[in-house]
Amino acid sequence: QVQLVQSGPEVKKPGASVRVSCRASGYRFMNYAIHWVRQAPGQGLEWMAWINPGNGDIRYSQKSQGRVILSRDTSADTAYMELTSLSHEDTGVYFCTRGDRTSSLFDPWGQGTLVTVFS
Amino acid sequence: QSALAQPASVSGTPGQSITISCTGTSSDVGGYNYVSWFQQHPGKTPKVLLFDVNKRPSGVSSRFSGSKSGNTASLTISGLQAEDEADYYCSSYTTSSTSVFGTGTKVTVL
Numbered sequence: 001q002v003q004l005v006q007s008g009p010e011v012k013k014p015g016a017s018v019r020v021s022c023r024a025s026g027y028r029f030m031n032y033a034i035h036w037v038r039q040a041p042g043q044g045l046e047w048m049a050w051i052n053p054g055n056g057d058i059r060y061s062q063k064s065q066g067r068v069i070l071s072r073d074t075s076a077d078t079a080y081m082e083l084t085s086l087s088h089e090d091t092g093v094y095f096c097t098r099g100d101r102t103s104s105l106f107d108p109w110g111q112g113t114l115v116t117v118f119s
Numbered sequence: 120q121s122a123l124a125q126p127a128s129v130s131g132t133p134g135q136s137i138t139i140s141c142t143g144t145s146s147d148v149g150g151y152n153y154v155s156w157f158q159q160h161p162g163k164t165p166k167v168l169l170f171d172v173n174k175r176p177s178g179v180s181s182r183f184s185g186s187k188s189g190n191t192a193s194l195t196i197s198g199l200q201a202e203d204e205a206d207y208y209c210s211s212y213t214t215s216s217t218s219v220f221g222t223g224t225k226v227t228v229l
Binding site for chain 2: 035037044045046047049050059060061062095097100103104105106107109110111112
C-alpha cells in the first residue's frame with residue numbers, strides 16, 4: 001500500500017541541525033510532491049515546504065526560507081528535510097505527506113518525527 | 120503568508136450539523152479551488168477529509184461536506200457523532216506555489 005515512513009525521534013542542542021527522512025513506498029516516487037508540515041506542542045499545523053522529486057523543484061514558506069533545506073534521493077525513494085540553527089521554538093513533530101500534482105490532496109501522511117531541542 | 124482564519128472552537132450535540140469556516144484572501148482560498156480539510160485526533164496523524172473544496176477521498180464519510188464562497192471555505196459535519204470530537208484544519212494552495220494551513224478549530228460534541 002502507499003506509505004510514507006519517517007526517521008525516528010531526535011534530540012538536539014540549540015544551534016545544531018537536524019535531518020528528517022521520509023521513505024516512500026507503494027507508488028512511483030517521482031510522480032508526486034512531498035510536503036513537510038510542522039506541529040509545535042499543543043499548536044496547529046504549519047506548512048513548511050514541498051519538493052517535486054521528479055525535477056527537484058522546491059518551494060519554501062517565508063518562515064522556512066533560509067533555515068530549511070529539502071532534498072531527495074530518487075534511488076532510495078526518500079525525501080529529506082534539514083532544519084538548521086535550531087532553537088527551542090523548533091521543538092515539535094515534523095510530518096511529511098504526499099501531495100498530488102493536480103489537486104490539493106495530501107495523502108498519505110508519515111507517522112511524524114518528534115524533534116526536541118534541549119539545552 | 121498568514122495562516123487562514125478559523126474559529127477556535129465549535130460545539131454541537133449528537134445528530135446536529137455544524138459548520139467550520141476558513142477565511143483567507145484572493146491569493147489563496149479565493150484564488151483557487153484547492154482547499155482541503157483535515158481531522159486530527161489528539162496524538163494522531165492528520166487525516167484528509169476533503170480536497171479540491173468538496174471532494175471526498177475514498178473511505179471518508181458523506182457526513183463531511185465542503186463549499187467555498189469568495190475568500191471563505193466551509194466544512195460542514197452533518198449528524199454529529201462523538202467520534203467527530205477532534206481538531207480540524209483547512210489548507211489552501213497559494214499564488215506563491217506554496218500552501219498554508221488554517222489556525223485550527225476544536226470541535227466538541229456536547
